[in-house]
Amino acid sequence: MHDTPAILRAIFDALYRAYGPQHWWPGESRIEIAVGAILTQNTNWTHVEKAMAYLRSAGLLDWKALREIDAAPLAELIRPCGYYRVKARRLKNFVEWLWRNCDGDLDALKQKNLAVAREALLSVNGIGPETADSILLYAVGHATFVVDAYTARVARRHRLIDEAAGYDALKSVFEDNLESDAEVYNEYHALLVAVGKRHCRPRARCEGCPLEGFDHDSDA
DNA sequence: TGCCAGGCCGGGT
DNA sequence: ACCCGGCATGGC
Numbered sequence: 001m002h003d004t005p006a007i008l009r010a011i012f013d014a015l016y017r018a019y020g021p022q023h024w025w026p027g028e029s030r031i032e033i034a035v036g037a038i039l040t041q042n043t044n045w046t047h048v049e050k051a052m053a054y055l056r057s058a059g060l061l062d063w064k065a066l067r068e069i070d071a072a073p074l075a076e077l078i079r080p081c082g083y084y085r086v087k088a089r090r091l092k093n094f095v096e097w098l099w100r101n102c103d104g105d106l107d108a109l110k111q112k113n114l115a116v117a118r119e120a121l122l123s124v125n126g127i128g129p130e131t132a133d134s135i136l137l138y139a140v141g142h143a144t145f146v147v148d149a150y151t152a153r154v155a156r157r158h159r160l161i162d163e164a165a166g167y168d169a170l171k172s173v174f175e176d177n178l179e180s181d182a183e184v185y186n187e188y189h190a191l192l193v194a195v196g197k198r199h200c201r202p203r204a205r206c207e208g209c210p211l212e213g214f215d216h217d218s219d220a
Numbered sequence: 221t222g223c224c225a226g227g228c229c230g231g232g233t
Numbered sequence: 234a235c236c237c238g239g240c241a242t243g244g245c
Contacts, residue, residue: 041227047243048226082242086228128228148226193226202224223245233236 005177007160007216015191018210022190025138030106031061033139037131038090039081051081063104067095090126097124106139114142129167137189143182145174146189150196157200159216 025033032052039048052061054077060066066074075088095104101120102108109117114136121132129147136142147170155161161173178184199209206212 037226040225042225042240043227043242044225044244046225050243080242082225083227083240084242086240090228126228130227134226146226150226189226196226221245225242225244227240229239231237233234 002216004160004173004216007214008174008177011158011211011214012188012191014210014214015195016187019191019194022187022194024186024190029061030139031063031066034094034106034135035061035066035091037134037138038094038126039078039087041083041087041090041131043082047081051078051084054078054080063095063098066091067099067104086126093124093126106135109136109140110142114144117142118144129171133171137182137185141182143180143185145171145178145185147171147174148189148193150193150200151189153200153202154192154196154211157206158211158214 025036028036035055036048036052039051055061058077060069060074060077071085071088071092074091075084078084078087078091081087098104098106109120112120117140118132118136121127121135122129127135133144133146136144137146147167151174152165152170155170155173156163156165161170165173174185174188178188195209195211199206199211
C-alpha cells in the first residue's frame with residue numbers, strides 16, 4: 001500500500017487516540033516559544049524548563065530586557081540547558097535581528113509570506129531549519145512542518161522515507177501529504193514527539209507503541 | 221557509568 | 234555537496 005496521505009492520517013488517528021490533544025504552548029507567550037525553540041537545540045526539554053524559569057525570574061522573557069542584557073550574564077542563567085555560551089550568543093543574535101528587522105515584534109513575520117519569513121530567520125546565525133520552523137509554526141502560526149529528531153526517527157522506523165533522507169525531504173513527506181494547515185501541523189508534530197519520547201527511542205524496540213503495524217511498504 | 225537529549229556552525233575534503 | 238568536531242549540562 002502506497003497511499004501516503006492515508007497512512008499519515010492513520011498514524012495521526014492512532015496517536016491522537018493514544019495521547020489525545022497535545023495543545024502545545026497554548027498559554028505561552030511568543031517570546032517564550034521562540035526562546036524555548038533556541039534553548040532546546042539538541043537538549044532535553046526538562047533542562048530547558050529550568051533555564052526558562054531562571055529567565056522568567058530575572059524578568060528576561062521580554063524582548064527589551066533580553067536585548068539589553070549582555071551575553072555573559074545571560075549565559076550563566078541558562079546554564080542548565082547545556083551549550084549555554086553558544087545559546088546565549090544565539091539568543092542575542094535572534095533578538096538583535098528581530099529588533100532591526102521586525103521592530104522587535106514577531107507579528108511582523110506573520111505579515112510576510114512563509115517562504116520569505118523562513119529565509120529571513122535562516123539568515124540569523126544560530127537559527128537552522130528546525131528552530132526556524134518551530135518559531136514559524138508555534139509562535140507565528142505559519143503552516144510549516146517541524147522536523148526534529150523524533151520526527152525523523154519515527155518516519156524512518158515506519159518506512160515513510162529513506163534512511164538517508166535529510167531535513168527537506170522529511171519535511172516534504174508531511175507537507176505534501178497533509179492538509180496545509182498550522183493547527184494540523186502543530187498537533188501532528190507534538191504527537192510525534194509524544195510517541196517518540198515514550199516508544200521510539202534510538203535502540204529500544206517499540207513494545208506497546210500505538211504505531212505498531214504502521215510500516216509503510218517501501219518495496220516499489 | 222556512560223550514554224543521550226526536540227541542532228547548528230565552521231572548516232575541511 | 235557531505236562529513237566532522239565542537240559546544241555542555243543534568244537525568245537515567
